[in-house]
Amino acid sequence: MTPQKNVSNASALDEMHSVHIVIAGGGLSGLSAALTAAENGLKAVLLEKMPFVGGAGLFPEGSLGIGTRYQKDNGIHTTVDQVFSKVMEFHHWRCNAQVIRALLNESGQMIDWLAGLGMTIKNIRTMFPPEKSLHVWHIFEGGGVRLVKVMSQHIKDHDLPVLTKTPVKKLLINDEGAVTGITALKADGTKVTVHAKAVVIATGGFASNKKMLRKYVPDINAPGMAKLMYRGPARDGRTGDGINMAQRANAALAGMGTLAGNSPYLDDEPAIRQFSGPDHMKQMRCALSQPFLWVNRQGERFYNESFGSVFSDVYNAMTSNGGLMWSIFDRNMKKYMEDNGPLTPFNAIVVPGQKMTALDRGIEKGIWSGFAFKADTIEELADKIQIKPEKLRDTIETINRYAEQKHDPDFNRRPEHLIKFDTRNGPYYALRGLRAFFLTLGGIVVNKDMQALDAAGNVIPGLYATGQDMGGLYDSTYDLLAEGSASSFALCSGRIAVRNIVKIVSRQS
Ligand SMILES: Cc1cc2nc3c(=O)[nH]c(=O)nc-3n(C[C@H](O)[C@H](O)[C@H](O)COP(=O)(O)OP(=O)(O)OC[C@H]3O[C@@H](n4cnc5c(N)ncnc54)[C@H](O)[C@@H]3O)c2cc1C
Numbered sequence: 001m002t003p004q005k006n007v008s009n010a011s012a013l014d015e016m017h018s019v020h021i022v023i024a025g026g027g028l029s030g031l032s033a034a035l036t037a038a039e040n041g042l043k044a045v046l047l048e049k050m051p052f053v054g055g056a057g058l059f060p061e062g063s064l065g066i067g068t069r070y071q072k073d074n075g076i077h078t079t080v081d082q083v084f085s086k087v088m089e090f091h092h093w094r095c096n097a098q099v100i101r102a103l104l105n106e107s108g109q110m111i112d113w114l115a116g117l118g119m120t121i122k123n124i125r126t127m128f129p130p131e132k133s134l135h136v137w138h139i140f141e142g143g144g145v146r147l148v149k150v151m152s153q154h155i156k157d158h159d160l161p162v163l164t165k166t167p168v169k170k171l172l173i174n175d176e177g178a179v180t181g182i183t184a185l186k187a188d189g190t191k192v193t194v195h196a197k198a199v200v201i202a203t204g205g206f207a208s209n210k211k212m213l214r215k216y217v218p219d220i221n222a223p224g225m226a227k228l229m230y231r232g233p234a235r236d237g238r239t240g241d242g243i244n245m246a247q248r249a250n251a252a253l254a255g256m257g258t259l260a261g262n263s264p265y266l267d268d269e270p271a272i273r274q275f276s277g278p279d280h281m282k283q284m285r286c287a288l289s290q291p292f293l294w295v296n297r298q299g300e301r302f303y304n305e306s307f308g309s310v311f312s313d314v315y316n317a318m319t320s321n322g323g324l325m326w327s328i329f330d331r332n333m334k335k336y337m338e339d340n341g342p343l344t345p346f347n348a349i350v351v352p353g354q355k356m357t358a359l360d361r362g363i364e365k366g367i368w369s370g371f372a373f374k375a376d377t378i379e380e381l382a383d384k385i386q387i388k389p390e391k392l393r394d395t396i397e398t399i400n401r402y403a404e405q406k407h408d409p410d411f412n413r414r415p416e417h418l419i420k421f422d423t424r425n426g427p428y429y430a431l432r433g434l435r436a437f438f439l440t441l442g443g444i445v446v447n448k449d450m451q452a453l454d455a456a457g458n459v460i461p462g463l464y465a466t467g468q469d470m471g472g473l474y475d476s477t478y479d480l481l482a483e484g485s486a487s488s489f490a491l492c493s494g495r496i497a498v499r500n501i502v503k504i505v506s507r508q509s
Contacts, residue, residue: 014190014191014192014193015186015190015191015192015193016192016193016194016195017045017192017193017194017195018194018195018196019042019043019044019045019194019195019196020037020042020043020044020196020197020198020501020505021033021037021042021043021044021045021196021197021198021199021200021498021501022044022045022046022047022168022181022182022194022196022198022199022200023037023044023045023046023047023199023200023202024047024168024182024184024199024200024201024202024203024241024242024245025046025047025048025049025055025168025201025202025203025204025237025242025467025469026046026047026048026050026053026054026055026162026164026202027053027054027055027056027057027202027203027204027467027490028055028056028057028060028144028147028148028467028487028490028491028494029200029202029204029466029467029468029469029490029491029493029494030046030048030053030055030200030202030466030467030494031046031053031054031057031148031151031152031155031494032110032151032466032490032491032492032493032494032495033046033200033202033466033494033495033497033498034046034155034160034162034494035117035151035154035155035158035160036494036495036498036499037160037498037501037502038154038155038158038159038160039158040498040499040502042498042501042502042505044160045160045161045162045163045194046155046160046161046162046163047162047163047166047167047168047182047184047192047194048162048163048164048165048166048237049165049166049167049168049203049237049241050164050165050235050237051164051165052164053148053152053162053164054144054145054148055204055233055236055237055238056204056207056232056233056236056238056438056439056468057144057147057148057487057490058144058145058148058233059143059144059233059275059276059438060140060143060144060147060484060486060487061125061139061140061143061144061347061348061484062122062125062137062138062139062140062143062483062484062487063107063110063111063114063137063138063140063484063487063488063491064083064104064107064136064137064138064482064483064484064485064487064488064489065107065108065110065111065112065136065138065484065488066078066079066080066083066104066107066108066136067079067080067107067108068108068111068112068115068121068138069112069115070111070115070121070124070138071108071124071135074124076124076135078134078135078136080101080104080105080107080108082134083104083134083136083482084100084101084104086134086481086482087100087104087479087481087482087485088100090475090479090481090482091474091475091479092475094475095255095472095473095474095475096254096445096446096472096473098447098448099446099447099448099450099470099472099473100473101448102448102449102492102496103473103488103489103492103493103496106492106495106496107136107488107492110488110491110492110495111138111488113495114140114147114150114491117150117151117154118150119140119141119146119147119150120140120141120142121138121139121140121141122139122140122141123139124136124137124138124139125137125139125348125483126483127309127310127311127480127483128310128481132481133481133483134481134482134483136482136483136484137483137484138484139348144487163184163186163192165186165187166184166185166186166187166192167184167185167237167241168182168183168184168203168241168242168245169182169183169184169185169245170182170183170245170248171199171245171246171248171249171463172193172195173248173249176461177249177250177460177461178460178461178462179198179199179249179460179461179462179463180195180196180462181193181194181195181196181199182194182196182199196462197462197501197504197505197508198462198463198464198497198501198504198505199462199463199464200450200464200465200466200494200497200498200501201242201243201245201246201444201452201463201464201465201466201469202242202465202466202467202469202490202494203237203238203240203241203242203243203469204237204238204242204467204468204469205238205240205243205439205440205441205442205443205467205468205469206238206239206240206243206440207230207232207236207238207437207438207439207440207468208230208232208236208237208238208239209238209239209240212239212240212243213440216256216257216442217256217257217259217440218257219257219259219319222319224322225319225322225323226322226323226324226434226435227267227323227434228323228434228435228436228437229262229265229267229269229271229434229435229436229437230269230270230271230436230437230438231262231265231271231272231274231275231436231437231438232272232438232439233272234270234272238440238468240440242443242444242465242469243443243444243469246444246452246460246463246465246469249452249460249463250454250455250460251444251445251452251453251454251460251463251465252444252445252453252454252455253442253443253444253445253471254442254443254445254471254472255441255442255443255471255472255473255474255475256440256442256443256471257442258440258441258442258474258475258476258477258478259315259437259439259440259441259478260312260437260438260439260440260441260474260478260486261311261312261314261315261316261319261435261436261437261477261478262311262314262315262435262436262437262438263289263308263309263311263314263315263436264288264289264314264318264325264327264433264434264435264436265285265288265433265434265436266281266284266285266288266366266371266372266431266432266433266434267370267371267432267433267434268281268366268369268371271436275347275349278358279358280358280359280361280362280365281362281365282346282349282350283337283350283356283357283358283359283362284359284362284363284365284366284372284431285346285349285350286337286342286345286346286349286350286356287327287329287334287337287342287356287359287362287431288327288431288433289308289309289314289327289344289346289433290305290308290327290329290333290337290342290343290344291305291306291308291343291344291413291414291417292305292327292328292329292330292333292419292421293305293327293328293329293395293396293399293421294308294325294326294327294328294433295325295326295328295387295392295395296321296322296324296325296326297321297322297324297386297387298387298388298391299382299387299388299391299392299394299395300391300395301395301399301410301411302317302318302320302321302325303317303318303325303411304408304411304412304413305411305413305417306344306412306413306414306417308344309344309345309346309347310480311478311480312477312478312479312480313480315435315436315437315477316476316477318433318434318435319435323434323435324432324433324434324435325432325433326385326387326430326431326432326433327430327431327433328381328392328396328428328429328430329428329429330421330422330425330426330427330428330429331422331425331426331427331428332422333419333421334359334429337356337359338355338356338357338359339355340352340353340355341353341354341355341356342354342356343416343417344417363429366431370432371431371432372429372430372431372432373385373429373430373431373432374427374428374429375426375427375428376426376427376428377426377428378392378393378396378423378426378428379392379393381426381428381429381430384430385430385432393423396421396423397423399418399420399421400420400421400423402418403418403419403420404420406418439468439478439486440468441468441471441473441474441478441486442471442472443465443468443469443470443471443472444465444469444470444471445470445471445472446464446465446470446493447459448496449464449496449497449500450464450465450466450470450493450496450497450500451463451464451497451500452464452465464497464500464501465493465497466490466493466494466497467489467490467493467494468486468490470489470493473489
């Protein structure tokens with residue numbers, strides 16, 4: 001694509017392009033759209049705001065797929081019907097059923113496509129007991145980083161232009177309300193205008209736009225709620241640009257208040273260091289979620305600690321408890337983690353059997369920064385974390401009784417996770433955990449071809465939305481049983497949108 005420079009009414013620096021498709025955003029859905037366009041012989045250009053492509057797509061461990069070659073080879077027979085029923089039950093049908101079905105239908109071919117591009121499927125992982133799992137989460141060798149690299153290389157091989165450091169600023173809208181292109185701005189001040197048959201909005205939602213979060217997400221504003229942690233990239237372009245631009249083209253929005261919430265993160269920023277940073281931070285984050293004892297601000301249990309990895313449930317339970325929790329353990333429990341690793345895994349990051357030998361370093365850092373506390377007695381620890389001492393002792397003694405009877409009549413913690421505290425000999429530890437989220441799930445209303453719709457349900461010609469810019473696919477919470485749906489929906493929506501554009505373009509020519 002050779003840009004035309006200095007055309008009429010443009011400054012000497014301006015660039016003008018004319019293509020079939022312009023893609024705003026170079027994360028998972030944008031890269032998937034760009035590669036599908038290239039494979040179909042369409043002229044396309046991808047514009048990315050940051051100096052690098054990938055967006056949040058650099059982080060996933062894996063994606064949902066149904067009916068993949070990998071599943072067939074490994075005797076997994078999950079069907080789209082089964083997953084669709086579970087998803088709809090989870091969201092009580094308060095979601096866009098047609099679009100969800102289209103994305104699930106696409107997911108198997110999408111994973112096979114990635115495998116064909118050179119991605120290796122390491123395994124199928126699950127956060128659930130095998131009998132409850134749908135076995136759909138395909139874990140990629142090298143994770144999101146490799147996925148982004150592989151797709152980018154294929155895009156390059158097809159000579160499809162990718163302009164980084166070039167944020168899309170505006171949609172071009174004609175008198176009939178159709179979207180006919182975009183304008184963008186390069187870092188050197190060059191204004192880029194792209195005329196196109198179709199614009200694909202793939203800017204990743206608004207996780208990093210504090211003003212939009214305050215406006216749309218009711219949880220954040222609730223009285224008495226502790227700070228919400230953000231487990232996203234340290235350098236993040238996801239500021240809601242695509243959603244805001246689409247609104248100016250009359251697009252309707254749905255599900256704007258819904259976040260993909262997480263299990264707790266230590267009160268230490270940036271939280272992403274606990275996910276992909278130094279060992280002592282990853283191990284401390286893992287220690288935070290161990291099923292020894294979790295209490296709320298009042299020193300009372302509030303959740304079944306055995307299910308700490310079911311992160312959307314934990315997020316919700318914390319939301320009902322002021323957004324803050326304390327994870328308590330004694331020296332024997334700490335030693336267990338150091339010698340044997342965790343009882344429950346922290347994703348694939350710290351897993352049972354992996355000795356947590358960096359805990360001392362993490363606790364030292366935590367005491368210094370204020371997310372870890374250590375004391376010789378239970379009462380002294382309670383004082384430090386501002387819980388009534390008699391309440392904390394009572395909660396610990398209750399858990400000790402449950403441990404003796406190997407039964408938790410309050411929240412059904414698993415018997416093997418009911419471990420007695422030594423109430424006489426310290427030290428004791430407390431880690432401060434806050435709610436965290438990693439994605440916004442609300443955005444532009446689309447149909448099953450990913451075409452943006454207005455409030456009356458009419459297609460806005462020329463406008464498509466993908467990935468985290470689509471709204472209405474989740475009710476109040478991320479659906480964890482459909483494991484890997486976020487990245488899968490992003491990758492699938494890019495492909496579906498472009499296939500529809502191919503049809504429209506070929507009808508027109
Ligand atoms: C820590 C972490 C772990 C995750 N793990 C998983 C997992 O295991 N499984 C799973 O399914 N999902 C996971 N996800 C979610 C997954 O990464 C997202 O669902 C996916 O990346 C969304 O794709 P997208 O294209 O919508 O947005 P992104 O991939 O975030 O890409 C959006 C891109 O648009 C760019 N952009 C923004 N505004 C503009 C503009 N005006 N002009 C040009 N470009 C712009 C951004 O800079 C960014 O590069 C994880 C996310 C995070 C943060």
